[in-house]
Amino acid sequence: QKEVEQDPGPLSVPEGAIVSLNCTYSNSAFQYFMWYRQYSRKGPELLMYTYSSGNKEDGRFTAQVDKSSKYISLFIRDSQPSDSATYLCAMSVGNQFYFGTGTSLTVIP
Amino acid sequence: EPEVTQTPSHQVTQMGQEVILRCVPISNHLYFYWYRQILGQKVEFLVSFYNNEISEKSEIFDDQFSVERPDGSNFTLKIRSTKLEDSAMYFCASSDDSQLVDTQYFGPGTRLTVL
Secondary structure (H helix, E strand, O other), X not given: OOOEEEOOOOEEEEOOXXXXXXXXXXXXXXXXXXXXXXXXXXXXXXXXXXXXXXXXXXXXXXXXXEOOOOEEEEEEOOOOHHHOEEEEEEEEEOOEEEEOOOEEEEEEO | OOOOEEEOOEEEEOOOOOEEEEEEOOOOOOEXXXXXXXXXXXXXXXXXXXXXXXXXXXXXXXXXXEEEOOOOOOEEEXXXXXXXXXXXXXXXXXXXXXXXXXXXXXXXXXXXXXX
């Protein structure tokens, strides 16, 4: 059973573009919805998390959750070359985390 | 800034051999986790550990896997008889509260190659 689905990309955008990353899920029991950034040869680093449906903004990043559609998104405004990384969505129920495959993003200067 | 460390960064072993992957969690954290990521695939939860016992484990975490906190600082993952399909990146993570996802920090990973 594929709990979390994420388009692996790769995604390539010019600097300054708005980036949209998405995941869908099947388990309605998920409680937390997270976005992680992973650089090559590094562990995942938490960017943002949300608990409920709606939007959450942090600087250039906006996380959006739609529980009715079982769909989450991460928007990156004014993308920078330093945003180039793999972005993983993840969801949790209890102590168990379920990750998407990750989307590889390259921001071209 | 506190960080989770893992050793070794890369481990090469022969099929059937035992390996121990080591992690030093952040010092005041109480919850510990192991994940694995097969090349090109998603990060998969293996096990969580709290108060010197396993709190949750996934279907992947079968009898060939075990975890231990042998002293006050290390958290280890042992694979008893490695298989080719165990080749993956293994990430350790720790958190100070299981209910607060923003306190979970990942280590840099150990790349395990089984020949």
